[in-house]
Amino acid sequence: MAQVPGAVDNMEGLPTSNNNNLSTRWESPDRGWEREQPAASTAAASLFECSRIKALADEREAVQxxxxxxxxNSHLARVGCHIGDLYVDLRDGFVLTRLLEVLSGEQLPRPTRGRMRIHSLENVDKALQFLKEQRVHLENVGSHDIVDGNHRLTLGLVWTIILRFQIQVIKIETEDNRETRSAKDALLLWCQMKTAGYPEVNIQNFTTSWRDGLAFNALIHRHxxxxxxxxxxxxxxxNYNLQRAFRTAEQHLGLARLLDPEDVNMEAPDEKSIITYVVSFYHYFSKMKALAVEGKRIGKVLDQVIEVGKIIERYEELAAELLAWIHRTVGLISNQKFANSLSxxxxxxxxxxxxxxxxxxVKFQEKGNLEVLLFSIQSKxxxxxxxxxxxxEGCGIWDIDKAWGELEKAEHEREAALRAELIRQEKLELLAQRFDHKVAMRESWLNENQRLVSQDNFGxxxxxxxxxxxxxxxxxxxxAAYEERVQGVAELAQALAAEGYYDARRVAAQRDSVLRQWALLTGxxxxxxxxxxxxxxLQKVFQEMVYMVDWMEEMQAQLLSRECGQHLVEADDLLQKHGLLEGDIAAQSERVEALNAAALRFSQLQGYQPCDPQVICNRVNHVHGCLAELQEQAARRRAELEASRSLWALLQELEEAESWARDKERLWLRDALAVYRMFGEVHACELWIGEKEQWLLAMRVPDSLDDVEVVxxxxxxxxxEMNSLMGRVLDVNQTVQELVEGGHPSSDEVRSCQDHLNS
Structure with missing residues (x-):
């Protein structure tokens, strides 16, 4: 029979037999749960007792x-399984494996598929091996016993499982000596404690003490x-009591109805069956008590949770308000739009x-309070x-710290920007003061110079x-040198406008005033x-007129000279000089006309008149009169010089005619001599040529060498001789050429004679 070490021994309360025969122990009428009866003294009594014991055993076996x-089935129902016959349905090991998995909450090796005996033995071996691993002592129970459907061993195995997973866990400590009892004694003590004070309920065992059903009802009523x-x-x-208790437990407590009234209301109820059923009450009410205790604890926890929830709500509300303030403040101080003035x-x-x-x-203190509040929440x-x-998200301390960091960054940037803007505005104020000072100086200077340049005292x-x-x-x-200073005022105004100076309109108006005055001054x-x-x-024209008048007076002094020349050359020279003088007068007359025209243009100006037009006209008329007088005097002087030249030219022509006549006479005589000589040379040449022609014509070729040498x-x-004659011929040709070129009256005869000679 399977046994649980310690617990099973205590529940059995009997020493183990020498042969350790599980079947013998199971068939015993009390199986260690009741006090042994003394043996009958007679054989008949012993036989009757054995028959009675066997009948009771069979009855208990059926109840079990x-x-x-x-x-x-109550446990297999959780996994959707059900058995009809305990002996048959546990043979293949599948149901046994599922039952152990449900009770232990562990995963057993996967059963082997197959319907052969070897497969069933293997599956049952896996289940028995699992029980051994759970320190469940199995004695005289093998896989073949279960596969073969051995009734007593199958019941013994199930009872061993009930002991291990349902009863062994029961332990109750007494209040006097803190003694720890066995599982069975603990369960009995628990029943006694729960039913104490109920009339006619006295639980001393797990058999007869439960027959009347009051004990079951007392347990239910207690809880x-x-x-x-x-x-x-x-x-x-x-029977009514039992029926009422079993039905109430099944309907209201959800406990499986493991027993019927007739299974308990009998002479010797089965202890194991009652223990199995009572254990279900123990586990249910223990769980209910635990749930009640847990409910109280949960109530307390819920109160704490509600308290903590309120604190959390407060934290989140304060955190949201602080974050909203931070974000709003960051938005405000991040605005870089500043007042456009120093104040x-x-x-x-x-x-x-x-x-x-x-x-x-204040907000920093709130931030610290939030950190303390969060720490309090976490501590609780x-x-x-x-x-x-x-x-x-977004409400954590780290988020607040991050937002606070952004706030401090924005504050730093805001302060830096404000300081920079303050410095800028101070610089703008200084620049504006400098601008006002320069504008006052420039306006004073411009007014003074406008007054100065408005005066026309030219002389x-x-x-x-x-x-x-x-x-x-x-x-x-x-x-011109001051223009840079005026432009400096404009640049200052432009700088102020570029920097957005608040009084830029006044500055622009003052700048425009200075620029207008500057434009007026330059105009x-x-x-x-x-x-x-x-x-x-005009004064230069007047000066030129003076120069011209002086020049014309000098010219008039020269034209008053009475010298007309002592001969033609001198007269020509004087006349040539007078021509040059007339050229100068003509040229200067053009200049005088230009000066007069220029001067008259000044008298015709509209608006400003540099001089009285009448004065200009008088000077022009004076210069024009002097020019006319000079031209008239020059004409008289030319007439005198031309008359003198004509006289001297006539005298010179007479002298030249006389000289020409003498020269012509000399030339005629020279040409006549040349002609005579030329004719003589021509005659001589003709004679020589004729002589030589006759000799040549008469000459014969000699016969002797001496005569040839002579020839x-x-x-x-x-x-x-011919070379010498050629020179004379050339002289004649030259003479003829000179005569022809000189236009000699006998040029044709001379050329005819030349042609005859040359031919």
């Missing part, structure tokens, strides 16, 4: 089978008085300082062994006007220069 089957009216139960009505920026800086010293410390949760509180002589021009050029240079200077240039040009010598002499 029914009870164990219901117990197995659920609403289900049982114990005062109406009587000891004599056992406005100073006020903003004072407001920021007030925020840093008054408002922010740790005390309750609960999961720590995790603030919702009436060229040196005075030239001095006034030099002074004006100095004024222009001073004004006045330009107009004054124009007037000066007109005066200077050769004569030819050589002839060559020399």
């Amino acid at each position: 089978k029914k009870t164990f089957t219901k117990w197995v 659920r008085p609403d289900l049982v009216d114990f005062s109406k139960l009587t000891k004599s009505n056992a 406005g920026v100073q006020q903003q800086l004072q407001a920021f300082t007030a925020y840093c010293t008054l408002e922010k410390p 949760l740790r005390a309750c062994n609960r999961r720590l509180f995790v603030p919702r 009436y002589e060229l040196p005075a006007v030239e001095a006034a021009m030099k002074k004006h050029e100095a004024i222009e240079a001073d004004i 006045l200077v330009g107009a004054r220069r124009t007037r000066l240039e007109q005066n200077l040009a 050769q010598h004569r030819f050589e002499s002839l060559d020399q």
